[in-house]
Amino acid sequence: MTYRNAKAFIDFGGTVAAAVAFLVVPIIAFTGGLSPWWTIFLSAFLFIGLYLVRDLLVGRIEGAVRRTRFSKPETRVILDFAARIGQSFTILDLVDAIRENLEKAADIGAILVRSNTWEIIYQSPTAAATDAGILDTLQRNFREWSEGFCFLKEDFSISNVHVGARGFFVYSKGFHLFFLTRLCGLIELEAFRTLYGELRIYFDRVITISDLFEVASLSREWTLIAETQRSFLPKTLPSLDRIDIAVSYRPLVNVSGDYYDVIAIDPSRTLFVVGDVSGKGLAAALIMGIIVNTIRIAGDKSDLVALLRGVDRAIRDMGFDDKYTVIFLGLADTEKRSLRYINAAMAEPIVITQTALGPKLRRLEPTMGLVGLVPLEDRIAVEEIQLRSDELILLASDGVTEVVNSSGERLGETELFTRSLLQYSRQSAEDFVGSITGLIYDFVGDLGLKDDVTILAAKAGRLWD
Secondary structure (H helix, E strand, O other), X not given: XXXXXXXXXXXXXXXXXXXXXXXXXXXXXXXXXXXHHHHHHHHHHHHHHHHHHHHHHHHHHHHHHHHHHHOOHHHHHHHHHHHHHOOOOOHHHHHHHHHHXXXXXXXXXXXXXXOOOOEEEEEOOOOOOXXXXXXXXXXXXXXXXXXXXXXXXXXXXXXXXXXXXXEEXXXXXXXXXXXXXXXXXXXXXXXXXXXXXXXHHHXXXXXXXXXXXXXXXXXXXXXXXXXXXXXXXXXXXXXXXXXXXXXXXXXXXXXXXXXXXXXXXXXXXXXXXXXXXXXXXXXXXXXXXXXXXXXXXXXXXXXXXXXXXXXXXHHHHHXXXXXXXXXXXXXXXXXXXXXXXXXXXXXXOEEEEXXXXXXXXXXOOOOEOOEXXXXXXXXXXXXXXXXXXXXXXXXXXXHHHOOEOOOOOEHXXXXXXXXXXXXXXXXXXXXXXXXXXXXXXXXXHHHOOOOOEEEEEEEEOOOOO
């Protein structure tokens, strides 16, 4: 019995048990001499109590069943491989995952084929994958197969069940991927569904990145590249109950190395991301898109250290020797009234607190250095500060603080900048961002901007209600 069937059985059994008790107990009470009103009251009370108990027991039983079924070594192999795919961006990443998570861990062979030409991209050195005639058989049986997933019989034809299967197969976005193993019957069926979903997302990701490189190498249509880059940024900002947010994003040219994101994890926790990739132009734009996508597909977006390590790994995998990013990752929790953050050499984020003596400004110092250039430390510090009502958080790229006027002054080093921040801090997030943007243009005057400008403002509402 699969986990999905076991879950359905537990739900059905719990419902039947509750229904039987709900019908039988009132009948016994009524025949025992209770009045109709007391019987109705008892029935209603019993109905609520039984369903509360049912939900509690069913939830615990389902949890125990899930832990039992998904803790099997064979199932863990597939789930670990699926998790690795979720952090993969290239065909090389996929091949590495196959070698380390399947071949070494469970002697599972794989064959990756480009569908339109039936070109072999990768073939495992396992006995099953290198069996004579297997490629001809698979091509004959699956060349015309449409998008989907299925299991393989002993003769490598289609099977609808995993028990006794010789392997399994995925076709997605122009790629055929065959997995050859006799362990299918020992693996929880839900794990295959999880893997299939991750592979579909992965192949979409590979095609998007490939298309971006192709456009860059064959065309000077920078507008198209800029539109592709902007597709990595959020189209709209999430609506949050107790945090007001606003963003201004102004690339110096069509493409930019600046990036930002706001991700609502749950009703009380929100992830804020602002960063800047070194350099300008296409390479910076490509890395910017990879960084944003890496964070978005991460399973646990509240694990700031894991997010940072994923970003570092993604930049390194791109193969640019001189590219890196500065980045701020902040997790605001309105329930705990806290802000946990990692500041990797980002232009100092600013927190403005409203006090009885007026607004007070403090800067969040860097907690570590650049990301993607030198190996990360084994331990990455995560700082935490209290989040107060009406507090405003300003996250901005260095295009804000380092703009220069005709006298050679940097805006971030002037009294004007500090005084303006304090003055504007009582405004809404949108008005605050608009005021800071106006300040920048007034400050540079006819000199104009020399860098990308990204401003993200988050203002806490009343957190103590």
